[in-house]
Amino acid sequence: MTGALDGLTILAPESRELNLFAQLLEAEGAVAVRCPLVQILDLDDVAEAEAWIERLIAGAFQDVIWLTHEGLRRLLPIAERNGRRAAFVEALGRSRMITRGPKPARALRELGLRVGLAAAPSACNSIPQREDRSSRLCATAGPWRLPSPPIATHRRPRPIK
Template identity: 55%
Template sequence: MAEQGGDLAGKRILVPESRDLDLFAGMMEQHGAETIRCPMVKILDLDDPAPAREWLERLMAEGFDDIVLLTGEGLRRLMKVASAMDRETEVIAAIGRARVFVRGPKPVKALREIGCSPFKSAPAPTTDGVIAMLSEEDLSGRRVGIQLYPDNPNEPLLEAVRARGGTPVAVTPYRYANDSETGAVQTAIRDMAAGRIDFVAFTASPQVRRLQEVAEACGLADDFRQGFARTRIAAVGPVVAEAVEAAGGTVAVSPESTFHMKPLVNAIRRLLTEGVQAG
């Protein structure tokens, strides 16, 4: 429930977050915002964990010279599979023997949870950032385990590894499921088009795609375009910002360096405060 006063008082903010929905919405409500909770995407275990098990078996049997982690969730899901195999200790030891390259701070945190640390972090938490990081490495003859995320086979990254002489071995250890009912998403699209939402705060690119898919499937493409044009959009980081732009939107605000929820809330607050001062 929104508190009286605060930087976000009187602002209605659409929150498509799923996993940390109450936490994220609460951060904005404590500054006075009215939040519209509309979880778009849920992260689930694989229906068939066999591909993840096979990847882990290769990691333990052959060892990867290098490992590329794109998400913290990916490592946690792999460790969940390792636990089900009763092979956690062996998997952690094999990860510890490899050079681990990470896309951003979330996989760093997940690595620390199992007592490991990264060899190198990408200069920007994007695929381009990971490719730039790997471009500095000679991967000739090296086996490179790559953790991908759903709905993105990321051929540019795999090709970049091949171009440096490496052999990529990819795994996608979790899947996305639509979380919010389509009716709730339709209402959010109509409210954006009608100007009843001041901000939409995206924390993951699949949220953007889900919103667009519902619009197209339900005959709301025009409402979506109108709403995306008139509603200020906050993106937690550059990957999400790219998804927003691909969907025809413009990012009004994003954290400058630390791509987490609290910095995103603070960035929204700064934007609104500056707007009031300018007015």
Template identity: 50%
Template structure:
């Protein structure tokens, strides 16, 4: 296939929307090297999340902070399986809804709701900055967390502001590809045989960091052009010593990221392509 990415080999570690992203790249001629690093799974033990939902229903908090769209989806799944989804949605309608970025906002729209507050920047720091303008004294705040990140910074901020946070973790991560395949992909990158690696979530970076020797990881990332979906992922990559070459300036999700890749690689009119 001809296109602006013709002949480019692109490593794609995405899991949930792997085929969506791979097809976007392949439409422009790239060879997408599928290497999903992290899978999202239901909690092995849903009891704590169900107990949180029942607290939410019995005494709805003043605020709910949604950090990920997946978090709301999984909470709805737990509620559905427990037979309490209508009650959870009723309670959610009366709660001030605060989102970190576009994905939880989009997920709210699927149940007929919207965000009351949205962080100016889709990071924990952005949430804290937005909430710093609010009087939180005495407010009860539900906080949807995600795996591998207890988010002490956000919880400590809420307590310091006089709020009472009630966190919930509604899903878990599981590794997707076997270690040998991931290490083989890193060898391809270290040998300079991969033109671009696209990272869409910090757990992908953590998996590589846990699996590969630090020097070998630096070599692999150093010989490969790196794209990040947004600043949180970019910061995680930079912490490994990588240099992020491509990142959308705003709207940190897949289509803007592909547009940024096309623009960086010299595709004219990239905004119309993805």
């Protein structure tokens, strides 16, 4: 039995489901050359992450946005190394957790935290916009911060003439 891709060598650039994607190609007869595009590494210098954790513990943020679970999974060991894990988790519990997709929500639930607002996983424009300039907001996936307001801007396409 021959597959639709017999005899082809296909470069499979992927970051999330590389092996699954390559197996699909191979099932159709291709030789899949795996080429991961993203590698997630720990921070070389954690000073900024430590400062962010301390700001959170001090109550600097009312909302925390998790676009992925990786930010939380990388921040927890940093807080733990500094003896601040419990205070970090407690501070997260005082803030509203905003998530995009199931992975960050699952990571929060594992810590006994609840999601205050869940955005659609595939629609970054569904993250709410903040109009109140006095609000304190931090988005994290690293940690990194998005300016506020607005968090996400929406551009409407122009009609084709």
